[in-house]
Amino acid sequence: MFAFDVNGQNPCQKDKLPGKRDICEGKSQGQTHSQKHSSQTGATPLAEKRGAEPLLSNQCVCYPTTPGSAAKANFQCDLWSIWKHRNNKVWNNITDTTQDICAHASSLLTSWRNAQNIRHPSPQNPSIPNDLKWIKPSSDRFTCNVDASFSQARNRVGIGVCIRDEEGRFxxxxxxxxxxLLDVDLGEALGLLSTMHWVRDLQLGIVDFEIDSKTVVDSLYGRKSGVSNFSAVINDCRRLLASDLVTSDVRFIRRQANEVAHSFARVALRHASFHIHIRIPSCISTIILNEMQ
Structure with missing residues (x-):
């Protein structure tokens, strides 16, 4: 294992020259520890001038020394997340918890791997993976797909919504x-909130929501809360799920599985006002018929 002391504390309690790095053997489980000081206080000169608090909490993050690619990828992403936190603390006075730093690193690695899976599909399996196909809802439930599109030319955010039954029928x-025009995360969140209000008023029954914004879904079911406009919209979605839509669920799906709502959201940008369709619009009819099979 490789242990990196993120607070600048030397876990081995060995003497070292200022500004140098120690590497020594752990006593209990054969661990290796690494530490780097820029001064006796453990803070960077810039942080000392600003009177900043330590950038990270007094915790030790351990990494395996196995030369496998997975271990290297995890280590590199964690270092990137620590460096990003350092910059946020020094330049923006934003402090993340150790759990947030690790979560950012994990999210980065997961997104990168998902992107690689799309760009380099496995040649041994020619069939389409399940997460790239739209899945029909279970018995006695509906699925509501939601997506947002963004147009700088029109200065608009378009929202497309489509509800289908257990057979995939429109x-x-x-x-x-x-x-x-809004930023992507806020636009996606507002689209979901508007759709949840609409579905609540329809009183169709049990409706599950699907959206291809992982940031929105992770924030919705996460424990963090903030004071931004995005956080306020997420909190409104949470209240709806806890009161009027207690049997509903919000799921993240890939863009390829959300093609109906994605196509419809682009059409919404060209409409003069909002539209409710009781018949299958021609722009998504082919997609719906193909996904019914």
């Missing part, structure tokens, strides 16, 4: 847009 669809 039930209802809706398009709307909002202005001005």
């Amino acid at each position: 039930v209802l669809a809706k398009t709307e847009w909002m202005t001005p």
